[in-house]
Amino acid sequence: MYKLSKDGVRLARHPMAVHGFFSRYRTLTRWILISLFFLLPWIKVNGLPSILINIPDRRFTFFWMSFWGHDAPLFFFVLASFTLGLLFVTSAWGRVWCGWACPQTIGIDGIFRQIEVLVEGNHTARLKLDRVPFDREKIVKRSTKWFLFILMSWLVSLTFLSYFIRSEDLITMVVSPPHENWIPFLITTVITLVVAFNYCWYREQFCTDVCPYGRLQSVLMDEDSITVVYDEKRGEPRKGRLPEKGKTGDCIDCFKCVVVCPTGIDIRRGIQMECIACTSCIDACNEVMQKVKKPKGLIRYDSENGLKGQKSLFWRMRTCVYLGLCFSAFIGLFLYVYGRSDLDVTVLRAHERPYQVLHTSQEMTLITNHFRVNLKNQSYEELEVDLQQTEEMKASGIDIVASKFPETVQFGETIEDHIFIKFPQSVLDKKGQMTFQLHIVAKSKKGRETLRKDIHLVGPSKPVIE
Numbered sequence: 001m002y003k004l005s006k007d008g009v010r011l012a013r014h015p016m017a018v019h020g021f022f023s024r025y026r027t028l029t030r031w032i033l034i035s036l037f038f039l040l041p042w043i044k045v046n047g048l049p050s051i052l053i054n055i056p057d058r059r060f061t062f063f064w065m066s067f068w069g070h071d072a073p074l075f076f077f078v079l080a081s082f083t084l085g086l087l088f089v090t091s092a093w094g095r096v097w098c099g100w101a102c103p104q105t106i107g108i109d110g111i112f113r114q115i116e117v118l119v120e121g122n123h124t125a126r127l128k129l130d131r132v133p134f135d136r137e138k139i140v141k142r143s144t145k146w147f148l149f150i151l152m153s154w155l156v157s158l159t160f161l162s163y164f165i166r167s168e169d170l171i172t173m174v175v176s177p178p179h180e181n182w183i184p185f186l187i188t189t190v191i192t193l194v195v196a197f198n199y200c201w202y203r204e205q206f207c208t209d210v211c212p213y214g215r216l217q218s219v220l221m222d223e224d225s226i227t228v229v230y231d232e233k234r235g236e237p238r239k240g241r242l243p244e245k246g247k248t249g250d251c252i253d254c255f256k257c258v259v260v261c262p263t264g265i266d267i268r269r270g271i272q273m274e275c276i277a278c279t280s281c282i283d284a285c286n287e288v289m290q291k292v293k294k295p296k297g298l299i300r301y302d303s304e305n306g307l308k309g310q311k312s313l314f315w316r317m318r319t320c321v322y323l324g325l326c327f328s329a330f331i332g333l334f335l336y337v338y339g340r341s342d343l344d345v346t347v348l349r350a351h352e353r354p355y356q357v358l359h360t361s362q363e364m365t366l367i368t369n370h371f372r373v374n375l376k377n378q379s380y381e382e383l384e385v386d387l388q389q390t391e392e393m394k395a396s397g398i399d400i401v402a403s404k405f406p407e408t409v410q411f412g413e414t415i416e417d418h419i420f421i422k423f424p425q426s427v428l429d430k431k432g433q434m435t436f437q438l439h440i441v442a443k444s445k446k447g448r449e450t451l452r453k454d455i456h457l458v459g460p461s462k463p464v465i466e
Contacts, residue, residue, distance in 0.1 A: 011264075012130060013204055014116075014123040018260045020283025029100055030110040041162035046380040053164050059412065065337065066378055066412065070344070077333035084329055088322035090220040092314065093301075094227030098213065099278035104198075104206055108262070109278075111152060112199045119145040123259075149200045150192070157191035204263045207276055214273045223304040224312045228277045230257075230268045230299050231307055250294045257281035257299060267299055342379035343409070343442040347453050348372045350418065355459045358422065364397075365425040367459040373417045377409040381444045384408055387419070388439035388450070398423040398436065398457075425459055432461035 043050040045063050052061040058069030067074055089097060098105060120126045120141050129138055161184065162170050170184075178185040198206060207214065221227070235251035251268065258266050260280040265272050267281045285299040303312040350370040359366040377383050386406035393399070401420040409415055428434045434457045442449045 010205075013262060013264055014126040014130075015262045015280065016123045016256075016259045016284075017117070018280045018283045018287075020286055022279035023283045026100060026109075026279065030106050033101065033106050034110050038159050041159065041167045048380070049162075049166060051163055052166065055164065064380070066380070068344070068376065068378065071340075074333065074336055077329050077336060080329035081326060081333055084322055084326035087220060088319060088326050090217070091222070091225060091318045091322055093277075094221055094225050095214065095217065095275065095277040098207065098276035102276075104211070105262075105276060105278065107156070107195075107199050108203055111156075112149060115148045115152065116145060119148065146200070150196055153192045153196040153199070154188070156195050157188050160191060161188060204274075208263055208274045214276075217271075217273065222316075222318060224314070224316060226301055226303050226306075226312070227271060228267065228275060228279060228282060228299065229271065229302050229304070229307055231297070231302075232268070232270075233307065235268065235298050250289065250292075250298050252288065252292060254288055256284045256288055260284045271304075340378070341442075341449060341451060342377065342381075342444065342446075343383055343385065343440070343449065343451060344374075344376040344378055345440050345451055345453055346374040346376075347438065347455060348374070355457075357460070365460075365463070366422060367425055367428075367457075368401075368420050368422045369457050369459075371419050371421065371455070373419055374414065375407065375409050375417070376414045377411050379444065379446075380411050381446065382408060382410055384443045386441050386443075388441050390437075390439055393436065396423065396427050396436075398427065400438075421455065421457060423457060423459075425463070428457070428459050428461075430461065432459050433457065 040050050041052075045061075048061050048066075050061075050063050052059075054060065060067040060071075086097060116126060120129055129141065132138060158170060158174070165173075165184065173181040173184050235249045237248055238251045238253040239248045257268070258264070260283075261267070262278060262280065263274045263276060265274045267275065279301075282299050282301070286296040289296050289298055306312045348371065350372050352370060354369070356368050356370075357365065358368050375385055384406055385408075387400050387402055389400060399422045401422060402417065404417045405419075407415065407417060423434075435454055436457065437452045438455045440451045440453065442451065
């Protein structure tokens with residue numbers, strides 16, 4: 001009703017600016033998130049960007065930690081924690097994510113709508129400019145606005161790419177001719193166009209027509225969920241809808257809650273899919289109530305049970321299950337990161353005969369097995385890696401021949417070494433097998449860490465005749 005003209009053409013939304021309690025904190029939250037988005041790629045931790053998703057090298061940096069392609073369980077725990085956390089937040093407080101932290105809302109309200117206000121003025125001036133035919137003033141303002149829109153979309157796309165490419169390398173690509181970096185240039189162009197289309201024109205249609213999150217409200221929320229609601233019992237009937245002698249509610253039908261709504265809905269019609277819980281209608285209504293000397297809270301954060309005068313239950317089966325699953329995923333993430341070693345070691349048998357007989361005598365048959373040892377330094381420090389000869393190995397006559405050890409592995413480096421393990425046939429069982437632990441010692445400035453890898457030795461199952 002409020003988003004289409006009589007001819008069915010979409011009307012551009014120009015919500016009125018609102019000031020109030022929630023507006024102040026939303027503005028503060030918005031600028032914090034925008035600042036983090038633009039600054040994080042430039043913040044260095046141990047010489048690396050604070051967040052870097054290096055897909056070609058399969059290396060992912062998150063502040064003081066580096067993760068690699070084989071850390072797939074980590075991404076499962078991260079996604080599970082975020083998803084389950086969002087389910088819990090929605091079941092408890094409705095679409096608070098949409099109104100306070102969603103990139104769509106943050107980008108529109110915090111960046112692109114501010115450009116509109118700067119160039120074309122407040123919502124009234126923008127509405128008037130939409131209605132007048134194109135003249136010199138309108139052409140100048142629209143051209144300036146779209147130039148700034150494209151420029152800001154380009155900056156947003158570059159910042160987004162800087163999470164995948166080092167910011168220094170990205171700057172080098174920007175100042176270089178496009179033909180030297182065709183793929184990054186085309187990716188930047190496509191992202192710029194997508195950002196400009198979404199944030200400068202499509203806007204609230206993404207929330208109402210594309211985003212599936214709003215359609216999940218009926219599944220995730222119940223009568224105890226806290227969300228933005230209109231107190232119909234107190235507000236109705238509205239002023240002017242009954243004869244003069246009739247008793248009216250507190251709502252004066254000023255339509256200010258509709259004018260400030262970024263999606264153009266009327267909150268007085270009840271909880272709706274298009275509502276993003278931005279709280280603009282709360283601040284607008286409270287301002288009007290203050291002027292007409294009525295109590296605030298005609299539109300407020302409350303639950304359906306709260307509107308009925310009943311007690312709202314926060315801890316109920318739905319919220320407990322979501323929160324419990326979220327904590328389980330978070331604990332799994334913590335244990336995975338905490339138990340992760342700075343050195344990743346993989347020991348594989350070499351591609352040749354499984355064993356070789358080196359020496360045979362009446363006293364002893366000496367056998368050797370050949371292994372490849374892959375070492376990956378997952379820390380930010382240089383590691384000195386060595387193989388430890390344990391007392392158990394000495395007692396069994398097992399010896400390690402490794403010409404390159406001790407080995408120095410630089411941070412982020414992966415190297416491969418070869419080792420030969422010599423042992424007497426007497427240590428093998430009847431099937432010609434034996435398992436022992438290979439001790440790998442990694443030393444760094446932080447200290448010393450010992451990793452243990454099970455090694456399966458093989459040899460002949462029967463005595464070797466000389």
